[in-house]
Amino acid sequence: MVRTAVSLVVLFVSLLVAVPANATSTPPVRFPPGFLWGVATSGFQSEGHFPDSNWTRYARKKEAYGDSIDFRHRYPQDLKRAANLGVGVFRTSVEWARIEPRKGRYDWREIRYYDDLFRRVRANGMRPMITLNHWVHPGWVHDRGAWQNEKTVQDWLRFVRFVVKRYGGGDTLWITFNEASQYIFHEVTDGKLPLSKVPVMSRHLIRAHRAAYDLIHRLRPGAMVSTNVAYGSPVNGLFDMAVFNEVTDKLDFIGVDYYYGANAENLTAVNAATGAFWNVEAQPEGLYYVLKKYQRRLPKLPLYIVEAGMATDNGKPRKDGYTRSQHLRDHLYWVQRALADGVKVMGFNYWSLTDNYEWGSYRARFGLYTVDVKKDRELRRVPTDGVATYRSVIARRGVPAGYVPVKRPGWCSVEDPAATCSGRVPTPPAP
Numbered sequence: 056m057v058r059t060a061v062s063l064v065v066l067f068v069s070l071l072v073a074v075p076a077n078a079t080s081t082p083p084v085r086f087p088p089g090f091l092w093g094v095a096t097s098g099f100q101s102e103g104h105f106p107d108s109n110w111t112r113y114a115r116k117k118e119a120y121g122d123s124i125d126f127r128h129r130y131p132q133d134l135k136r137a138a139n140l141g142v143g144v145f146r147t148s149v150e151w152a153r154i155e156p157r158k159g160r161y162d163w164r165e166i167r168y169y170d171d172l173f174r175r176v177r178a179n180g181m182r183p184m185i186t187l188n189h190w191v192h193p194g195w196v197h198d199r200g201a202w203q204n205e206k207t208v209q210d211w212l213r214f215v216r217f218v219v220k221r222y223g224g225g226d227t228l229w230i231t232f233n234e235a236s237q238y239i240f241h242e243v244t245d246g247k248l249p250l251s252k253v254p255v256m257s258r259h260l261i262r263a264h265r266a267a268y269d270l271i272h273r274l275r276p277g278a279m280v281s282t283n284v285a286y287g288s289p290v291n292g293l294f295d296m297a298v299f300n301e302v303t304d305k306l307d308f309i310g311v312d313y314y315y316g317a318n319a320e321n322l323t324a325v326n327a328a329t330g331a332f333w334n335v336e337a338q339p340e341g342l343y344y345v346l347k348k349y350q351r352r353l354p355k356l357p358l359y360i361v362e363a364g365m366a367t368d369n370g371k372p373r374k375d376g377y378t379r380s381q382h383l384r385d386h387l388y389w390v391q392r393a394l395a396d397g398v399k400v401m402g403f404n405y406w407s408l409t410d411n412y413e414w415g416s417y418r419a420r421f422g423l424y425t426v427d428v429k430k431d432r433e434l435r436r437v438p439t440d441g442v443a444t445y446r447s448v449i450a451r452r453g454v455p456a457g458y459v460p461v462k463r464p465g466w467c468s469v470e471d472p473a474a475t476c477s478g479r480v481p482t483p484p485a486p
Contacts (some may be wrong), residue, residue, distance in 0.1 A: 057346040084395045085452040091402030092449045094137050094481050101126035107194030108152035113245040117415035124426045138179035141449040146174045146407035147186035149218050152193040177293040181225035182329040189233040194224040202256040208263045223275045231264045234285035235298035261301045269436030283310030283361040288317040288469050309349050312362035314340025332366035332419045339385035344470035346393040364406035367420040379441035385460040
């Protein structure tokens with residue numbers, strides 16, 4: 056508890072003394088050649104036909120998982136959809152529960168599925184970004200205490216070795232643990248992990264990441280490895296304590312997930328606590344401040360926006376009228392502003408290619424292609440307005456010159472109070 060309080064004080068003070076950022080000083084620059092455009096998803100959320108795992112068990116008390124959007128059998132077509140956007144990166148997870156459904160026994164049918172998946176990723180002109188743990192572990196691991204048990208570290212590293220040797224071409228990007236803070240959160244809320252055991256899980260995740268980083272570099276010299284952080288507005292200091300703060304020397308890039316921010320005019324992020332993501336009003340300029348903050352903290356490392364997206368309520372138009380197309384353009388505008396200010400942003404993944412199972416419900420829909428799992432037995436992928444927009448932005452290497460974001464920047468942003476609480480709201484230049 057003392058460490059938590061100290062962290063919050065340090066976070067608050069660091070924000071107050073942050074170097075002011077003049078968000079209007081430089082017009083947006085185009086994204087550089089070689090910038091990594093991508094889409095992101097995860098195995099459990101999209102594959103369906105899932106073996107025994109912690110999340111197949113948790114889902115029994117939530118909205119029925121079914122077979123999600125059946126990516127497991129429709130991946131050839133979905134990969135073509137991704138490639139047709141013009142992206143060069145396809146992010147997904149290799150699921151430990153599929154590879155090793157029982158301790159020491161590999162499922163070679165599922166391994167051949169991943170063999171073909173990554174073969175097709177590359178055949179479609181994309182490079183894989185592989186997540187080695189996206190909050191899911193096998194049932195047999197869960198039965199013996201999961202990450203409370205130190206044996207899980209070595210068993211997971213054995214799985215990592217197998218995956219890296221099999222799929223780790225020179226072009227593969229690696230994420231060890233997706234949003235470690237949220238992994239721990241779900242193990243507490245869904246897995247009933249006692250709060251007293253949270254430091255144990257955190258300590259084991261830190262050990263596992265550090266060892267996996269070294270292992271990947273031994274097997275694939277030159278590989279780029281990270282663990283992406285979940286940006287969480289005022290509590291971000293707590294989120295970073297989960298793993299990130301202890302592994303900054305074992306990162307090749309800073310992976311950031313950004314969905315929402317907060318300012319004195321927009322406190323709707325509280326809706327995320329109840330899972331009502333469709334009621335969170337976007338704060339695109341917050342991404343600009345987040346990127347600058349992490350760059351100041353680790354100036355030698357490039358940044359990759361591993362996830363960014365917006366939810367709708369069952370695919371219906373949002374109450375605030377904000378569209379997926381507008382969301383994309385506004386956020387990428389502010390990424391361009393960060394690039395203009397010298398932030399080393401190397402890539403951007405949109406979450407997600409399709410709607411999927413959002414950890415207990417199909418209601419929150421984030422997909423460029425929407426899928427009505429509950430009503431459409433054909434699981435058709437229906438393009439949203441974000442598809443044409445993302446394709447256009449990628450082809451043009453950015454938003455058009457003179458673009459003015461639909462969402463006006465708010466006053467006094469939590470992301471950087473020193474820059475935004477002075478009474479002057481940073482505004483984009485006139486078109």
